[in-house]
Amino acid sequence: MWLSLLALLTLCATGKVAENTSExxxxxxxxxxxxxxxxxxxxxxxxxxxxxxxxxxxxxRWALYHNLEYDSGEEKKPRLIFYNDKDEVxxxxxxxxxxxxxxxxxxxxxxxxKRSKKGEEVPEEFKNxxxxxxxxxx
Numbered sequence: 001m002w003l004s005l006l007a008l009l010t011l012c013a014t015g016k017v018a019e020n021t022s023e024x025x026x027x028x029x030x031x032x033x034x035x036x037x038x039x040x041x042x043x044x045x046x047x048x049x050x051x052x053x054x055x056x057x058x059x060x061r062w063a064l065y066h067n068l069e070y071d072s073g074e075e076k077k078p079r080l081i082f083y084n085d086k087d088e089v090x091x092x093x094x095x096x097x098x099x100x101x102x103x104x105x106x107x108x109x110x111x112x113x114k115r116s117k118k119g120e121e122v123p124e125e126f127k128n129x130x131x132x133x134x135x136x137x138x
Contacts, residue, residue, distance in 0.1 A: 041075055
């Protein structure tokens with residue numbers, strides 16, 4: 001009984017909940033993200049129809065984001081995977097219960113460049129986004 005109470009208090013103290021949708025490696029202070037990949041069901045399959053917000057995001061917004069790849073398949077747990085410049089996974093976020101606006105807001109907050117319309121050329125200064133270009137040291 002005491003062990004259960006201690007475990008519950010530990011979870012409350014750290015702020016972690018059972019339905020945490022983000023998995024970040026321990027000790028990671030600041031995310032350095034170079035690109036992202038969205039793993040989700042195929043747009044022509046039946047399983048994506050059960051997730052209308054994700055379907056909407058893929059149909060209307062996905063192509064607007066630079067450096068965001070879409071990998072289709074029969075993913076049971078659709079997720080966004082973020083990689084650093086060394087191609088290492090730095091964060092994974094479940095998108096199954098997220099709205100299209102929440103997915104877009106997440107990408108925007110991480111610095112992904114969003115085109116104003118599909119097919120628009122990405123300006124040279126934004127080609128490396130969300131990874132910020134290295135600055136010259138003084």
